[in-house]
Amino acid sequence: xxxKNIRQFAAEELGLKTGPYEFVKTKEEMGAAAGxxxxxxVIKPVMSSSGHxxxxxxxxxxxxxxxxxxxxxxGDASELIVEAFVDFDYEITMLxxxxxxxxxxxxxxxxxxxxxxYIYSWQPAQMTALAKERSQAxxxxxxxxxxxxxxxxxxxxxxxxxxxxxxxxxxxxxxxMVTLITQSQSExxxxxxxxxxxxxxxxxxxxxxSAAFKSQKDSYAPSVDVDDxxxxxxxxxxxxxxxxxxxxxxxxxxxxxxxxxxxxxxxxTLITKIKDA
Numbered sequence: 001x002x003x004k005n006i007r008q009f010a011a012e013e014l015g016l017k018t019g020p021y022e023f024v025k026t027k028e029e030m031g032a033a034a035g036x037x038x039x040x041x042v043i044k045p046v047m048s049s050s051g052h053x054x055x056x057x058x059x060x061x062x063x064x065x066x067x068x069x070x071x072x073x074x075g076d077a078s079e080l081i082v083e084a085f086v087d088f089d090y091e092i093t094m095l096x097x098x099x100x101x102x103x104x105x106x107x108x109x110x111x112x113x114x115x116x117x118y119i120y121s122w123q124p125a126q127m128t129a130l131a132k133e134r135s136q137a138x139x140x141x142x143x144x145x146x147x148x149x150x151x152x153x154x155x156x157x158x159x160x161x162x163x164x165x166x167x168x169x170x171x172x173x174x175x176x177m178v179t180l181i182t183q184s185q186s187e188x189x190x191x192x193x194x195x196x197x198x199x200x201x202x203x204x205x206x207x208x209x210s211a212a213f214k215s216q217k218d219s220y221a222p223s224v225d226v227d228d229x230x231x232x233x234x235x236x237x238x239x240x241x242x243x244x245x246x247x248x249x250x251x252x253x254x255x256x257x258x259x260x261x262x263x264x265x266x267x268x269t270l271i272t273k274i275k276d277a
Contacts, residue, residue: 003081004046006168014145016138016165019086019157025079027067031060033082040085045070045077053077056085086164088157092125093175094139096152097190097200103143104190104200105136106183110260111175117248120267121175122209122260123182127158134163142168151176151191174212174250180238181255182208209263211271213237213252215245219276224252227273234258235270245276 004023010016022033023046034041034057043066045053053073055066071077095106110125111118127135139154142165146152153173157164176187185193185202193200215222222245226237234257245251254270256263 002047003044003167004079007081009145010142010165010168014141016141017163018165020084022082023079024082027063030067030080030082031063034060034063037082037084042083042085043067043070044081044083045073046079046081048073048077086157086159086166088159088164090125090127091155091157091166092127092135093121093173094135094154094156095173095176095179095187095190096136096139096143096154097194098143098149098152099194099197099200100149101197102200103140104202105139106176106179106187106190107204108132108135109175109178118174118212120209120211120264121178122264123178123207124260126260128161130161131158131163134161138163138165146170149194149197151187151194175210177212177238177253178208178210178255180253181210181236181257182206206257207260207263208255208257209260209267210256211254211267212250213254213271213274214247215249215251215276216247217276218244218246220244222251223277225275225277226252230254230270230273235266237270237274251276 011018024030024033040056040058043055053070055069057066070080093109097104107124109121109123111121135156143152151172153169155166172187172191179186183202183204224239230237237254239252254267256267
């Protein structure tokens with residue numbers, strides 16, 4: 001999960017294509033690196049998750065705000081990564097599973113983020129056969145290099161048929177929750193099967209989408225109110241049962257099985273029918 005270690009490993013040892021980047025420890029170093037990267041550029045702590053501490057510097061005027069956001073993030077903000085903004089068409093998650101004997105891939109997952117955190121995802125992401133082939137090859141290279149068993153969420157930027165490495169999570173991925181409705185074995189089941197050394201075969205049922213419900217209040221005894229209209233023939237909700245909530249924390253996910261565009265629009269509607277109780 002350490003962005004410095006994984007980026008250097010991917011780019012410098014494995015030779016995977018990435019955008020330009022620098023690591024910094026002080027605000028002055030960050031400002032100088034941002035000037036070299038050009039604007040906009042992306043600022044991230046070397047270790048965090050769900051977009052915490054991540055921001056886009058649109059100009060030098062954003063220096064103080066980006067610095068403070070990164071330093072307040074959970075995880076390790078002793079060092080930051082400054083990334084040039086990659087001119088990509090879209091980004092995907094390539095869920096990649098290893099059980100010690102074989103590597104399997106789920107259909108590519110498209111997603112939309114806000115402040116570095118997932119809001120919607122859909123499967124499959126529409127991409128060319130060549131881009132998909134290159135994405136799988138890159139995902140296999142990084143996961144083979146890391147080794148181990150389990151499911152990895154490999155995040156990639158796609159520009160035409162070109163593929164750029166972004167990040168990898170050594171665990172089920174938030175955008176991969178869409179597999180709860182699109183596959184016979186969800187990402188969670190595949191992670192467990194991989195760790196246990198079981199076969200990785202699964203059936204992709206068809207297109208689907210997910211939408212995250214984020215709490216709007218702080219509570220030590222949270223509950224979620226789900227309108228009955230959410231439960232239709234091809235949609236349902238999974239409530240995570242977290243022991244506490246805070247503003248912006250994901251507490252549930254709406255899932256829809258349908259053609260991607262229809263599923264995504266419906267998921268966006270359904271998520272408005274879930275409220276903090």
